[in-house]
Amino acid sequence: MPRVILHVDMDAFFASIEQRDHPEFRGKPVIVGSPADQRGVVCAASYEARKFKVRSAMPSRTAAKLCPHGIFVRPRMEIYRAESVLIMEILRSFTPLVERMSVDEAYLDLSEMGDAVELAREIKRRIKDERGLTSSIGVSSNKFLAKLGSGFQKPDGLTVIRDEEKVEFLKPLPVGSINGVGPVTAQALQAKGIQTIGELQNTTLDLGTIVGSFAETLKQRALGIDDRPVDLSDERKSISAETTFLNDTDHRPTLRAALKEMARDVAQTLDTEGVAALTVQVKVRYSDFTTFTRQIRLQEPVTTAREIYHLACFLLAKNQLVKQPLRLLGIGLSTLVPPTRDQFLLSF
């Protein structure tokens, strides 16, 4: 009995919220992110802005060149987070089997729930009616295909990929459609004459020599197979914060101030989520965009901004990461665990 999995993906989530809340932005290219004359990047772009090839993670200055009439809006993360909570509530009213992937996407397991396509329409309608936002949904027998489906006819799309037609459906798609196949892997496959998923389905090449341990998964995905369950442990896997500087800098007081600010941010999130972290990571990006991350696994979980700040400083110093000016600096926390310690500590 095949499963029924939905992938619900909000359309241009941040930008759509801005357009909903500011009627004067509707129908116009809205770019959520850093101002056009400053450093920093685009967080989200409305579909009108995407026509100008504005994409998220692109430097704001580049976006401004591509789309000179774009309306640049500072992100209002608190609003987006609150909106996300309300949307997840709508999804959970259909089934408790909801895996939240990020603020604007989630998987639902609707196996044995009846007409999944009708339910998907109902989900879209309720999000539209209650929240004034559009979403795209993919309906299929596993996560991989459901996600492929939600991205297939954006915005406001609904794509059903039936089990019996999945192999045909995948055939013409480029290999890059498979989650995990980035530009590098795609290029490596292309060098062996594999451009479409169909070519991947039929290949007799030893994929292990091209993509290593990913070969088995890759072959399965090409055939539309994905056994990953909808993960209900509604836990955050990581918490992070990063800062792009107005000008590349190695000025220690500036870096320390930025680290302190970010440590406070992530510590606050830890507190809100009621967790502690066993892994602390720093991320640096230099002027030429090369990026490094370094992390440390701790014996005792950290919870406070002070501890996180000190560990971040330690990682930067130990790995000598500030030998040249930084464009970006970030802190990440992972291996999130309950904040209780079994071992009491000496108080000094």
Added chain:
Amino acid sequence: MKFTISKESLQQALNQVQHVVSTRTTLAILSNVLLRARDGVLELTTTDLDVGVTCTVPCEVTEDGATTLPARRLATIIRELPAAEIDISVDEKNYASIRSGPSFFKVVGLTSEEFPALPRFDEAREFSLPQAVMRDCLRKTSYAISTDETRYVLNGILFSFKNNALTMVATDGRRLAMVEQEVEFPQSQEIDIIVPTKAVNELARLCGDTGEVIIRVTGSQVGFDLGDSLLISKLIDGNYPNYRQVIPGEAKERIVLERETFQRAIGRVSLLASDKSNSVKFQFTEGQVEIIASSPDIGEARETIAINYKGKDITIAFNPEFTMAPLRNLSADEITLHLIDEISPGVIRTGTNFLYVLMPMRVNS
């Protein structure tokens, strides 16, 4: 340079210095041992720039000189040599010829001029105590040193010279070991230093049963002079936490325990402590302590020891490894365990000069 030496003494000397050899590959000469022969003595020196060891052994010198040879390789060769006597001669290109019985080795060395000089200890504070005492103090504390490199001031032992006593302290934030020893010195010499783990380990290896160790301290270095060997180390730069404040005051319960019996029982019970919690419960009731480890997915172990206990019932949990570590390194037949309640630190004491503060773990009911 040319000398004749007994295999046994050269092997012993190499054993004393070879642990310091640098693992860094950037400076090739730090993998070498400096050999200097003069006045009927062979002097061997190794350093990794943080810690350095020099050791002298008598030998028959026929030509003074110095060279450096790869330390690990030399130690392996010497260990395998077939005869009791070894002849070593080194030419001006630093090629060492090693002869012993029928064996001959030619080893390529590096010039001694490139070997970094060890720091000197003029104008140093000076303290002296018996080597056997020093070794005992190291043994009673070093297991508690923190390996958490983010708390570098804890990556060593605090040597606090104050009020005519040497107090040595090691802690990792969960337990703290402290030993005090009377040492005579003028008040003007008082000082706190933190000796890094590597130097602690080398010092423990070098201390013998007899003789004194003279400790010399300058601003950033410490030297331990043991007569025929000398250990030099950089000090850890920083302030050691105020350890006195974590030592509990008055204890409610003082429980006398047979050290070995207690240690062995914990060892057995801890076999069923889960890796995740790694905690063992101690239930003190009148006349006995029951040691319990249990985890739903592994099973349960219990052992009861009859003790002289008349206090209130206490159930307290400790990490078994942290509880056994001091017991293993003490020699007294009996120890005293001081308890206040299940969330306050327990203290293990022997005699008047040793104490071990151990933070409990959450008791899972």
